[in-house]
Amino acid sequence: MQTPKKIAIVGSGLVGSLLAIYLRNRGHVVDVYDRRPDIRKVEFSGRSINLAMSPRGWRALEAVGIDEEIKKIAIPMDKRAIHTPDKPMYYQYYGKEGEAIYSISRGVLNRRMIDLAEAAGARFIFNSKVWDVSLSEATVQVGESEKGEWTPNKYDLVFGADGAFSRVRHKMQRQSMFNYSQHFLDVGYKELTIPKNDDGTHKLNKNSLHIWPRGNFMFIALPNLDGSFTCTLFLPFKGENSFEVLNSEAKVASFFKEFFPDVVDVIPNLVEDFFKNPTSFLVTTKCYPWTYKDKVALIGDAAHAIVPFYGQGMNAGFEDITVLNDLMNLHNDDWSQIFKSYQEARKPNADAIATLSYRNFMEMSNKTADENFILRKKIEAWFYDKHPELWVPLYTRVTFSERSYAEALEFGDFQKEIMDEVMGLEGIEEDWKNEEVEQFILNKLKEKEHLV
Amino acid sequence: MQTPKKIAIVGSGLVGSLLAIYLRNRGHVVDVYDRRPDIRKVEFSGRSINLAMSPRGWRALEAVGIDEEIKKIAIPMDKRAIHTPDKPMYYQYYGKEGEAIYSISRGVLNRRMIDLAEAAGARFIFNSKVWDVSLSEATVQVGESEKGEWTPNKYDLVFGADGAFSRVRHKMQRQSMFNYSQHFLDVGYKELTIPKNDDGTHKLNKNSLHIWPRGNFMFIALPNLDGSFTCTLFLPFKGENSFEVLNSEAKVASFFKEFFPDVVDVIPNLVEDFFKNPTSFLVTTKCYPWTYKDKVALIGDAAHAIVPFYGQGMNAGFEDITVLNDLMNLHNDDWSQIFKSYQEARKPNADAIATLSYRNFMEMSNKTADENFILRKKIEAWFYDKHPELWVPLYTRVTFSERSYAEALEFGDFQKEIMDEVMGLEGIEEDWKNEEVEQFILNKLKEKEHLV
Known part of the structure; x- marks a missing residue:
């Protein structure tokens, strides 16, 4: 007491x-x-x-x-929903079954x-x-x-x-x-809203964190209880595609049409909201x-x-x-x-x-849409599944475990080193679900056993 | 205008x-x-x-x-005067003849x-x-x-x-x-004064920056016009030898007697001044x-x-x-x-x-008294003398040139890489004034010519 x-x-x-x-x-x-x-x-x-x-x-x-x-x-979100320009929307699950973050x-x-x-x-x-x-x-x-x-x-x-x-x-x-x-980051953000459907349902998959990765900028949407999504545009303050450049209604409209055409479909007051809502800093x-x-x-x-x-x-x-x-x-x-x-x-x-x-930021805005990154994540998930006690992926460790952030950072850097080497193995793109890759990772882990 | x-x-x-x-x-x-x-x-x-x-x-x-x-x-100072416990005071010249910094x-x-x-x-x-x-x-x-x-x-x-x-x-x-x-550094400092001799002359060599390097702490003295020296004790705030520990006259007296016996000889009011003068921060x-x-x-x-x-x-x-x-x-x-x-x-x-x-700080307090460091400086000075257009030592570049600090840092890091390799050459301690070492450095420099 x-x-x-x-x-x-x-x-x-x-x-x-x-x-x-x-x-x-x-x-x-x-x-x-x-x-x-x-x-x-x-x-x-x-x-x-x-x-x-x-x-x-x-x-x-x-x-x-x-x-x-x-x-x-x-609202539980058990996956990322990735929206890229060149293929249909697809999902990346965050964790094992039942693991979710909550919007x-x-x-x-x-x-x-x-x-x-x-x-x-x-x-x-x-x-x-x-x-x-x-x-x-x-x-x-x-x-x-x-x-x-x-x-x-x-x-x-x-x-x-x-x-x-x-x-x-x-x-x-x-x-x-x-x-x-x-x-301060040289990237700022602006809130936008995807309203609910007339029948009160969500316009996009409700149980996902939606990401439109576009390199050095991105758009995300997280679900609300009332059927709407709270969205955020992350964009550099200056440069080719930036808040500085988007200074007219026409430019905003054409920017969204070029990079986020499916967003245009679901936000009726897009341009109006863009200029009404403040641009905020990230520190x-x-x-x-x-x-x-x-x-x-x-x-x-x-x-x-x-x-x-x-x-x-x-x-x-x-x-x-x-x-x-x-x-x-x-x-x-x-x-x-x-x-x-x-x-x-x-x-x-x-x-x-x-x-x-x-x-x-780089992972979300840039790499989530990268083939190499996706393969890397697949190999990690496969190894994690085989050896859950030896390889908790970084995102899982940070998000779904309560092990310390400091340990997550340290072990994550070590995992990255290993995966860099794995991705350099000859023919890895064609064939990776094999004993050789598994043994390679196991040997690397043994070199630094205390960290596992 | x-x-x-x-x-x-x-x-x-x-x-x-x-x-x-x-x-x-x-x-x-x-x-x-x-x-x-x-x-x-x-x-x-x-x-x-x-x-x-x-x-x-x-x-x-x-x-x-x-x-x-x-x-x-x-007052021009053309050299460091190094005071170590185990050998007589010796000089390290800062630059070429006539180059000096001014106290x-x-x-x-x-x-x-x-x-x-x-x-x-x-x-x-x-x-x-x-x-x-x-x-x-x-x-x-x-x-x-x-x-x-x-x-x-x-x-x-x-x-x-x-x-x-x-x-x-x-x-x-x-x-x-x-x-x-x-x-803030975890090292603070305190000013002390070595007064002039009765005849107005300096008690130590006047044209030197005097250093007593002692690992993670040090004492320095710079000459004044009136025959005195303004001295500074740099010391950690906490730990074995620290401002925190030196909390009594007896402890200060024995600290100086152990680590700086020749300083005790030239500062009459050492202990009194120590407690009179403030301990300052470094930021x-x-x-x-x-x-x-x-x-x-x-x-x-x-x-x-x-x-x-x-x-x-x-x-x-x-x-x-x-x-x-x-x-x-x-x-x-x-x-x-x-x-x-x-x-x-x-x-x-x-x-x-x-x-x-x-x-x-590490160089002054720790390395100036290190045999390996001294040899390294000798090899650099020898090469600089042979190829003054190819190798300006870092201290010289920062202190005696007006080339930019950013360039000095970048080139200094590159020089350090080369010298790390030179110091690893077999038998370097015995024999270094030879064509092999010269050629080794020249080849390394060629790999990164734009920096010279």
């Missing part, structure tokens, strides 16, 4: 809301601040990529008994999570801007404007769950010995340390914002909470030790999933 | 002062803001490593005719530069804190405190020359698509872009703070000014183009010297 504390959480997003439930269940007093209005009372922003909940996320929900509740607003609308989920956190007894304070945090006092400074009057609210602990551009982290960044980086942020003594801790995107290409942003944030919870069980009231162990345990994994996510 | 502009420079350090001279010489109106008092009227801080001026720095001074003036306060006290130089900038007509506004910059307006917001009243001062252009923790950059960092990183910062339209530009440490182990921090900042000046000649009043070309030209070189400086 922990001694009840007075705890502020800055940020009422997914991680902030779930953390509030965990802390309330332990008897702490929890105030959640958000600079924005209550998301339950406003329209969604039209700049969100649908979430893909995977087992790391589900586990965190399960531990506080809300997984079944959330599953009601989720959830960020807005719908966030509303539900706030309801659940309120029901658990957390107090939400919306339209309340935290401008500063006194780290050694755990005091949040709240006010209308940065230059105006601030009201100091004193807590025992403060969690910064305030996202990629966290104010709490911003304050920590002014300390000496605080390492920090923010790196990776890294920092360290994540905590200040026994007073302040960063969690979720505030500690490690990543690009969305592995679908692990929310899952990684929820896993932060799982780890933090385990450490609360272990160290009880020793918050210094809880925070120290938390940041040491999570930092290498946050760095690893940042790297994996960054790399996965 | 440029049309005269009203220009604010934030920061009256070395780069800010020199830039003021350049801009005044072109007829611009120049105000230099500094949050600190006039350095000419206060004691130095006791936390500065002496500067080592090299040709990139001298060139920038020469172009505005102040190099001779500054040479009067500089200058940061405080003495900064005072002189402000005098010269004032004489050129720049206005210095000390004790004046710039809290914010309106990028699109080129307006600096000045006030007593961050939360207090600010006075907006409007300019045509603003330069941020306000160092590693630049407020101007801080404002730019809040924009989207601004990449930024700050990384590398990187960012991009460096400019905002035709309004705001970062320069020197504000754009690229580096660790001091290549002695190039000030030289790189001064070279920024040289490049900027060339571009003002080229593009006249087209400040958008000047700023665009400036950042594109300098960014790769700033990144390269950051990498080289970071790496050089």
